Amino acid sequence: MKKEVWEKLHGANTYSVGSILRGKCVSDKQMDQLKSLEGQGKRPPKTHDWYPADTEDRFKQAPEDFQEYWNSKKHIMNYELNSYGMRCGQLEPERESITFLGCSMTFGVGVPKHETWTYLVAKHFGLREYNLGLPGGSLDTAFRLYLAWQRKLRSKVTILAVPPGYRLEKVGGISHQICQSVGAWSWMPDQHPTVQREWMRSQGNLLNDPNIYLNYNKNIYAIESIARETDSFFHRLSWSNPKYNFTDGMNKARDRMHPDETWHEKIAQSLIDELQDKL
Numbered sequence: 001m002k003k004e005v006w007e008k009l010h011g012a013n014t015y016s017v018g019s020i021l022r023g024k025c026v027s028d029k030q031m032d033q034l035k036s037l038e039g040q041g042k043r044p045p046k047t048h049d050w051y052p053a054d055t056e057d058r059f060k061q062a063p064e065d066f067q068e069y070w071n072s073k074k075h076i077m078n079y080e081l082n083s084y085g086m087r088c089g090q091l092e093p094e095r096e097s098i099t100f101l102g103c104s105m106t107f108g109v110g111v112p113k114h115e116t117w118t119y120l121v122a123k124h125f126g127l128r129e130y131n132l133g134l135p136g137g138s139l140d141t142a143f144r145l146y147l148a149w150q151r152k153l154r155s156k157v158t159i160l161a162v163p164p165g166y167r168l169e170k171v172g173g174i175s176h177q178i179c180q181s182v183g184a185w186s187w188m189p190d191q192h193p194t195v196q197r198e199w200m201r202s203q204g205n206l207l208n209d210p211n212i213y214l215n216y217n218k219n220i221y222a223i224e225s226i227a228r229e230t231d232s233f234f235h236r237l238s239w240s241n242p243k244y245n246f247t248d249g250m251n252k253a254r255d256r257m258h259p260d261e262t263w264h265e266k267i268a269q270s271l272i273d274e275l276q277d278k279l
Contacts (some may be wrong), residue, residue, distance in 0.1 A: 007026025035148040037085040037134045037141075039171070045090070048079040053109045053135045054255035060257055065162035068246075070254045072222050075113040077254060087113065088131040091149060095156055097128035099149070101142035101223070102161035105239065106133025108264070115261035120268035121159070125279055130155060136181045140169035150226050157279060158232045159271075160223055161239070165216060182207065225260060244270060 029047050033041040050056050059067065070077065082090050087107055100118045108131075122129035130153055132145040142160060150158070167183035171176035221234070227234035237244060249262030 019037055034171070035084060035143060037132075037145070038135075040085065042083050043085075045080075045082050048081065051109060051135070051255065053104060054079075054253075058256065059254060066256075067181075070193075073112065076114070078112075080113065086131055087133070088129050091130060091153060093152060094128050094130075094155060096126075097123050097130055097153060097155040098125065098157040098159065099130040099146070099153060099155040100133055100159050100161065101146055102133040103137045103141075103163035103167075104133070104135035104258060106131065106161045107135050108133070109135050110255040110258045111253045111261050111264060115264055115268040117264040117271065118159075120265065121271055121275075124268070124272050125157070125275075127155075127157060133161070136167075136183065137161050138167035138169050138181060138183065139216060140167075141181070143170065143219045143222050144171075146223055146226055150230050150232065154230050155232055156225045158223075158234045160234070160236045162220075162236060164239075165212055168207065168211075168215060201221075233279065235278075237271065244273075 006159070007051060011021070014263055029041065033039050036042065050059075059070070068108045079087060081087055084091065096123070106118060108118065113119055116131075118129055118131050130149070132149065134141050134145075139162065142163070146158070164183070167181060170180045170182060173179060215254075226232075239245070244267055246259075246263050248266065249260040249264075252260040
């Protein structure tokens with residue numbers, strides 16, 4: 001064992017997470033990174049005209065009428081991100097708030113912020129919105145962020161929009177980006193067969209049915225446990241549920257891969273109807 005690793009572990013009970021959470025094996029910098037969407041730590045809030053999943057190059061390849069429509073909304077189409085890369089205001093303790101967990105469908109890729117289903121639901125119930133959705137994110141991501149923030153925020157309501165099943169998140173060492181999403185995009189269909197086989201050998205088994213099943217249940221129960229601990233009303237929704245299976249507006253967001261405001265409005269109204277007598 002390397003000397004520096006031994007020094008980090010010295011005096012720690014390696015069978016207990018207590019020593020790790022006290023910082024003996026995880027630095028403050030690493031813990032700060034784990035609190036952000038993409039594992040990059042805290043940085044100044046910033047507004048972006050485009051986002052990695054919604055690029056200008058892809059937009060310019062769209063049909064002319066599509067470009068005209070979205071150019072007419074250019075004045076309201078941006079990504080205003082907080083210090084941790086989330087598409088909502090700064091995170092601070094606020095009991096009268098609602099936290100959303102999920103992937104790009106929760107983040108709202110390709111549509112103006114005030115037209116996203118999370119914004120509409122939070123506005124309807126008069127709650128401050130904390131949007132912890134991450135494009136390409138998994139249940140691992142949802143748990144990681146909820147674990148890092150809910151005990152501080154103590155939102156009275158938690159909504160988990162379950163990301164697609166065959167996704168995982170790996171956390172690496174200290175680097176520019178310590179969190180790596182693993183999912184369907186990782187299969188590299190255009191790569192040389194030898195490269196594909198090597199990836200399958202080293203990573204692919206992470207996405208087999210037994211691993212996904214166990215990972216799904218562990219994260220669901222863990223998120224529900226934190227919600228109970230913080231007295232937060234917990235609601236889970238799945239995009240595969242016919243109740244939320246709206247086809248209108250699909251693939252019509254600015255990035256041409258996600259649903260537009262029509263879909264978001266229907267999701268918001270369906271969720272509001274479901275929760276109206278519960279909140």
